Amino acid sequence: MNFKVLSLGAVALAMMGSAALAAASGTSALDDPAKMSPFFTDAGMKTLRSEADFKTAWMAMKPDERTAVLKDCGDTTLNKAHAEFCAMAKKMGG
Template sequence: MNLKMLTTGAISLAMITGSALAGGSTGTSALDDPAKMSPFFTDAGMKTMKSEAEFKAAWMTMKEEDRAAMMKECGDEAIAKAHDNFCKMTKQLGGAN
């Protein structure tokens, strides 16, 4: 089970990173970090987001600087496109400030 999770995460990370780099972004996005993003998804492949209440609970348990970094990255058009649903949810929680 762990090998499958790691493999799926690595593949997802490679795909997301490739998309971000193709969009002209440099560096690695915190939104591509499976350790930071997995609390917001129901599956290891990070395709299905948790409910709004579960998302908010996970969001509020994060450090303020991690939330700020993620909100900043959602402001980047290429990154936001790759993480559309996640960024929409952060904005609903007040991340658009």
């Protein structure tokens, strides 16, 4: 009986841990290098492209991706880390 309880407890903990990892693992569009790299001139994603190049990259995104980025830019914490990008994205609009 104790073995069954311990086994069920271990399974429950594993499931909760998996859910927590999934929730914490880069759910922000702003933290997705594949989506963000076209907007920057360098691999470290520190220097934004020119406004014209930014607009080209912005318009190449799917509308739902642009919406997700703008939503993330509306988050105060995320915006702090990506302030320059978010300012340009808001300028481009939806």
